[in-house]
Amino acid sequence: EAQVTQNPRYLITVTGKKLTVTCSQNMNHEYMSWYRQDPGLGLRQIYYSMNVEVTDKGDVPEGYKVSRKEKRNFPLILESPSPNQTSLYFCASSPIGGANVLTFGAGSRLTVL
Amino acid sequence: GEDVEQSLFLSVREGDSSVINCTYTDSSSTYLYWYKQEPGAGLQLLTYIFSNMDMKQDQRLTVLLNKKDKHLSLRIADTQTGDSAIYFCAERRNDYKLSFGAGTTVTVRA
Numbered sequence: 001e002a003q004v005t006q007n008p009r010y011l012i013t014v015t016g017k018k019l020t021v022t023c024s025q026n027m028n029h030e031y032m033s034w035y036r037q038d039p040g041l042g043l044r045q046i047y048y049s050m051n052v053e054v055t056d057k058g059d060v061p062e063g064y065k066v067s068r069k070e071k072r073n074f075p076l077i078l079e080s081p082s083p084n085q086t087s088l089y090f091c092a093s094s095p096i097g098g099a100n101v102l103t104f105g106a107g108s109r110l111t112v113l
Numbered sequence: 114g115e116d117v118e119q120s121l122f123l124s125v126r127e128g129d130s131s132v133i134n135c136t137y138t139d140s141s142s143t144y145l146y147w148y149k150q151e152p153g154a155g156l157q158l159l160t161y162i163f164s165n166m167d168m169k170q171d172q173r174l175t176v177l178l179n180k181k182d183k184h185l186s187l188r189i190a191d192t193q194t195g196d197s198a199i200y201f202c203a204e205r206r207n208d209y210k211l212s213f214g215a216g217t218t219v220t221v222r223a
Contacts, residue, residue, distance in 0.1 A: 004155075031209065040121070042201060042215035043156075050209065058210065090155055099144050099163070100205060104155035 002027045006091050006105035013081055014113050021076045021108050023091030029103070030096040032074040033058070034066065036087040037107075043090065049074055050096065081112040117214040119202050124220045131189040133217045135202030138183060142204040145178060147187045150199040150216070159187070159200070189219075197221045 004025045013019055025032065033048035035058075045058030049068040063085055065077040074093075078085060088109050092102040119135040137145065143164050148156040162169045162176045162185075169176045175188040189196055202214040 033211075035213075040215055042117075043203075043213040045210060045212075048210070059212075092156075096209075099161050100209065101146075101158050101161065102148075102156070102211070104157070106155045107153075 002103065004091055004093055004103050004105040006089075006108045008108060009106065010109050012111045012113065015082055016080050019078050019081060019110075021078075021089060021091075021110070023074045023076065023105060024072050025074075025091075025093040025103070026072065027093060027095075027103065028071065029093035030071070031100065032068065032091065032093045033102070034064070034074070034076045035090045035092065036060065037090060038087050046076065046089075078110075081110075083112050086110060086112045116212045117202055117204055119200075119214040119217050121215060122218050122220070124222060125192050127192060127194060127221050127223050129192055131187075131192045131196065131219055131221075133187045133189075133200050133202075133219065135185040135187075135214055136183055137185065137202070137204045137212075139204060139206050139212075140180070140183065142206050144205040145176075145185050146201075146203040146205070146211075147174075147176065147185075148201040148203060148213075150201065152198075156201060192219075192221050194221050194223070 034046040035043040047066040049055045091105040094100045116138045125131045146161040147159040173190045199216040
């Protein structure tokens with residue numbers, strides 16, 4: 001089944017404890033992206049990648065890092081999480097070209113205490 | 114996404130039509146999308162429209178695009194309880210960045 005898989009789905013952590021949210025897609029998509037969803041703000045793009053070793057900042061990149069060493073994986077790294085990073089995170093992927101329809105993961109709910 | 118605006122809530126009676134409106138600001142946007150998010154799930158594409166089109170119809174869904182006013186709408190005919198969800202409008206600009214609206218929560222009442 002074509003899908004985007006995120007882990008963990010739920011995580012409660014404490015301020016300053018580094019964490020990584022993994023994202024993997026099995027559709028050979030070039031484009032991958034991370035979003036955070038907050039009430040009343042919709043989805044805001046954190047980082048995106050057009051291909052392996054190519055990453056760019058989205059609208060809210062502060063406090064996050066990403067890497068794209070392989071085409072299928074696009075992990076989101078929070079080096080020193082803070083409470084304002086408590087949010088629902090979505091990874092998505094799409095092919096490049098045409099309508100670029102995004103396939104989304106199921107989401108990762110992160111709480112930083 | 115601050116560039117895409119949509120109303121936050123819509124309540125509709127079962128069987129009636131729903132209309133969700135969206136405005137965007139980037140006139141160079143190439144594609145505009147409607148995504149649906151059901152509780153506890155990720156977003157799924159409902160439909161999209163290319164910027165050189167005025168209208169697109171897909172079963173119960175009708176998308177209207179007014180490029181002059183930068184206005185996009187989604188009409189759902191014969192709204193059912195399964196249509197209760199959050200609906201996101203999104204625009205894709207030439208740099209492949211997608212901007213999403215805040216989402217419209219649609220509640221279908223019996």
